[in-house]
Amino acid sequence: MTVLSATSRAVESFAAPDPFMVRIRDLIYQVAGIFHADNKLRALEERCMRRMQVLAIKTYRDYYDCLTVKSIRQAELVALLNEITIGETCFFRNQPQIDGIRNIVLPKILEQRAKLSLRHLRIWSAGCSTGEEPYTLCMIMLEETATRLKGWTFEILATDLNERSLNHAKNGVYNAYSTRNLPALFREKYFAANGNDLQIDRNVKNYVNFSRLNLTDETKMLFMKGLDMILCCNVLIYFDGASKKRVIQHFYNGLLPHGYLFLGHSESLYGVSEDFRLVHMPSSTAYVKGKRNV
Amino acid sequence: MSQQVRDTILRKLDTFQEMPTLPVSLVPLLRYMEKPMEQMELQQIVDLVSKDKALAAQCLHMANSPLFGRRQAAQTIRDAVVALGFQRMRDVVVSCSVLSLSPSDNHGVDPTVFWEHSLGCALVCRQFASGIGFEDPGKAYLCGLLHDIGIIAHLWIAPREFCSAVEHARKDGSPLHEMELNSMGIHHAETGKLVSARWKFSDDVIEVAACHHDPSSASAHRSLVALVSLSDMLCRMSGLGHGITESRQIDLLEEPGFALLSQECPNLKNFDWAKFTFQLEGYMEEVHRLVSLLYRPQ
The missing domain is CATH 1.10.3210.10 (Hypothetical protein af1432)
Known part of the structure; x- marks a missing residue:
C-alpha cells in the first residue's frame, strides 16, 4: 500500500462533524439525557434534516437556534425527540441489556428475594408503548421457569400513557418491523401466524398486566411498590428536569432494596439522581438501588 | 501443571x-519523543518515521483517523506532525510500531x-x-x-x-x-x-x-x-x-x-x-x- 493510497482511503472514511451538530448532540444530552456517540452522529444528522425540511431551514446553525433561542424551541425539541425515537420499539430491541438481565441481574435478584422468603418477582415496564418490551421480558422469564425460576412466580406490570398503544399491546399482533430482531426459537415457541403478522401466545399475555398510567401522577405512582426491576426506556427524555427527578424518586421508592432500573440505550441519569449506582454489564449499563460498599 | x-x-x-526484538524505529523514536517539547525538531521526527515506508503509511492512516482528532487530511508525515502536534504524533508512531510485535x-x-x-x-x-x-x-x-x-x-x-x-x-x-x-x-x-x-x-x-x-x-x-x-x-x-x-x-x-x-x-x-x-x-x-x-x- 502506498502512502498516498493509504491517506486517500483514510480521508474518504471520515469527515469532521459540523460543530453545530456537535452542539445539538450536547444539547440533547443535557436536556433529555440521551447521548449520540460519534458513530451515531450521522443518524442524528438525518433526524435533524427531516425536521429542517419541515421547517425549511438550511443550516445546522439555524436549526440549533430553533432548538435554543426561538419561541418554538420547546415544541421543536419534542418534535426532534420524536424523530430520534421513532421506530425504536421492537422485540429484543437491546440484546446486551436482555442478556444482562437474564444472566447477571436475575440470579442476583433471586438470591436477595430468596432471603425474603418470597418466591415471587415483580417487574415493571414503565412506558411500554405497544408492548414489545414487556412481552420480550416475559418470554425471557418463561425460558427460565424450568431452571432458575423453578418454583417461582412472576408478574409483569406494563404501563403507558397512550390508550391506543395499550390496546395494540393487549391485542398482541405485530408486524414484520416489530419482530425483526425476534430469534427463531422465540418466534416458533411464543407466536402464531396471523396473516402477514404474528400473534403473541395467550400464555405470554396472561403474565403481562397492561394499564394506563401517567408517570407524573403522584398518587398512582405511590401504588407501584415492591418491585425487583423497572425498565423505562426512552420515556424520561420527554420530561423536564423537575418532573424527571420526581419520577426517578418514585422509581427509587418503588424498588426493593436490591432493585434495578434500566434505561434506554445511551440514556443516562447523570445530573438527575445520585441515589442510584451506575453499574456496567457486558455492553450495557444499569442503575442499582443498593448502597455502595465503600 | x-x-x-x-x-x-x-x-x-x-x-x-x-x-x-523491538522494531528498529521504535527505540530511537521513543527516546526522541520523550525529550522536552522545546527540544523537538519537526524534520528529525519526519526523518525518523520516513525511514520505514510501511510505518510511514500506517502512521498516515492513523493520523487521518478521527480517533486522533485530525481536522484536515494529512498527505505527508510532515503534514501529520504539523496537524496533530508532537505528542499525538508520538501516540500514532508508537501505536503503529508496537502493532508489529505479534x-x-x-x-x-x-x-x-x-x-x-x-x-x-x-x-x-x-x-x-x-x-x-x-x-x-x-x-x-x-x-x-x-x-x-x-x-x-x-x-x-x-x-x-x-x-x-x-x-x-x-x-x-x-x-x-x-x-x-x-x-x-x-x-x-x-x-x-x-x-x-x-x-x-x-x-x-x-x-x-x-x-x-x-x-x-x-x-x-x-x-x-x-x-x-x-x-x-x-x-x-x-x-x-x-x-x-x-x-x-x-x-x-x-x-x-x-x-x-x-x-x-x-x-x-x-x-x-x-x-x-x-x-x-x-x-x-x-x-x-x-x-x-x-x-x-x-
Missing part, C-alpha cells in the same frame, strides 16, 4: 530467545483482538485523563497502549497454554488474567513487568504493566496505574475485551483504582461515567477498522 508452565515461561523470559503463528487466537483492546484502552486512557484533569494524557495513552504487553509475550513463548486460557475465559465469561493464573501459574501482568523491564520501557510503563489488575500494589505511579486499571475495565465491559465477554456486573466507583485516583484527581467525583461509556461505544468501529488495516505480524 501450572507451576511447570510458570517455570517454563520464566525461564524463557530470562533468556529472551523466543521474544521478538507472532505470525497465532495458534487459533486472533491477535487483532488484543491490539483492539490495547488501542481502545489507550484512547480511553487519554480521554479519561483529559476529562478529569490528569496531568499527562499523553503518558496515559502510552501506558494504556502497553499495559497488556505481557499478553504479547505469552503469544510468543507459551502460545498453546495461553490460547487454552483464552478459551476457558471465553467459555466461563471470566477475566483473562484469572484464567491465565489458573492454568499457567502466571498472568500477563507479571509477565508484562518482566518483558517491559527487559525492553527498557520507562518506570511508569513497567509499573502499569505490572499492577493494572491490582492497583493497590503500585507504589511510585499509583494514580497512573489506577487510571489505566479503570480504563481497562471499562473497555472489557464495553466490547473491547480481547474477544472475551466477562459475565459480571461492575461498579467502577467500588474498584480500588477509583479510590486511589480520586485522591489525586478531585474532579473524578463529578465525572459522567455514563456519557463516557457511550462515547467509548462510538470509538469501537473505528478501532476495529484501524487495527484490521494496520495490523502486521512479524
Whole structure:
C-alpha cells in the first residue's frame, strides 16, 4: 500500500462533524439525557434534516437556534425527540441489556428475594408503548421457569400513557418491523401466524398486566411498590428536569432494596439522581438501588 | 501443571530467545519523543518515521483517523506532525510500531483482538485523563497502549497454554488474567513487568504493566496505574475485551483504582461515567477498522 493510497482511503472514511451538530448532540444530552456517540452522529444528522425540511431551514446553525433561542424551541425539541425515537420499539430491541438481565441481574435478584422468603418477582415496564418490551421480558422469564425460576412466580406490570398503544399491546399482533430482531426459537415457541403478522401466545399475555398510567401522577405512582426491576426506556427524555427527578424518586421508592432500573440505550441519569449506582454489564449499563460498599 | 508452565515461561523470559526484538524505529523514536517539547525538531521526527515506508503509511492512516482528532487530511508525515502536534504524533508512531510485535503463528487466537483492546484502552486512557484533569494524557495513552504487553509475550513463548486460557475465559465469561493464573501459574501482568523491564520501557510503563489488575500494589505511579486499571475495565465491559465477554456486573466507583485516583484527581467525583461509556461505544468501529488495516505480524 502506498502512502498516498493509504491517506486517500483514510480521508474518504471520515469527515469532521459540523460543530453545530456537535452542539445539538450536547444539547440533547443535557436536556433529555440521551447521548449520540460519534458513530451515531450521522443518524442524528438525518433526524435533524427531516425536521429542517419541515421547517425549511438550511443550516445546522439555524436549526440549533430553533432548538435554543426561538419561541418554538420547546415544541421543536419534542418534535426532534420524536424523530430520534421513532421506530425504536421492537422485540429484543437491546440484546446486551436482555442478556444482562437474564444472566447477571436475575440470579442476583433471586438470591436477595430468596432471603425474603418470597418466591415471587415483580417487574415493571414503565412506558411500554405497544408492548414489545414487556412481552420480550416475559418470554425471557418463561425460558427460565424450568431452571432458575423453578418454583417461582412472576408478574409483569406494563404501563403507558397512550390508550391506543395499550390496546395494540393487549391485542398482541405485530408486524414484520416489530419482530425483526425476534430469534427463531422465540418466534416458533411464543407466536402464531396471523396473516402477514404474528400473534403473541395467550400464555405470554396472561403474565403481562397492561394499564394506563401517567408517570407524573403522584398518587398512582405511590401504588407501584415492591418491585425487583423497572425498565423505562426512552420515556424520561420527554420530561423536564423537575418532573424527571420526581419520577426517578418514585422509581427509587418503588424498588426493593436490591432493585434495578434500566434505561434506554445511551440514556443516562447523570445530573438527575445520585441515589442510584451506575453499574456496567457486558455492553450495557444499569442503575442499582443498593448502597455502595465503600 | 501450572507451576511447570510458570517455570517454563520464566525461564524463557530470562533468556529472551523466543521474544521478538523491538522494531528498529521504535527505540530511537521513543527516546526522541520523550525529550522536552522545546527540544523537538519537526524534520528529525519526519526523518525518523520516513525511514520505514510501511510505518510511514500506517502512521498516515492513523493520523487521518478521527480517533486522533485530525481536522484536515494529512498527505505527508510532515503534514501529520504539523496537524496533530508532537505528542499525538508520538501516540500514532508508537501505536503503529508496537502493532508489529505479534507472532505470525497465532495458534487459533486472533491477535487483532488484543491490539483492539490495547488501542481502545489507550484512547480511553487519554480521554479519561483529559476529562478529569490528569496531568499527562499523553503518558496515559502510552501506558494504556502497553499495559497488556505481557499478553504479547505469552503469544510468543507459551502460545498453546495461553490460547487454552483464552478459551476457558471465553467459555466461563471470566477475566483473562484469572484464567491465565489458573492454568499457567502466571498472568500477563507479571509477565508484562518482566518483558517491559527487559525492553527498557520507562518506570511508569513497567509499573502499569505490572499492577493494572491490582492497583493497590503500585507504589511510585499509583494514580497512573489506577487510571489505566479503570480504563481497562471499562473497555472489557464495553466490547473491547480481547474477544472475551466477562459475565459480571461492575461498579467502577467500588474498584480500588477509583479510590486511589480520586485522591489525586478531585474532579473524578463529578465525572459522567455514563456519557463516557457511550462515547467509548462510538470509538469501537473505528478501532476495529484501524487495527484490521494496520495490523502486521512479524
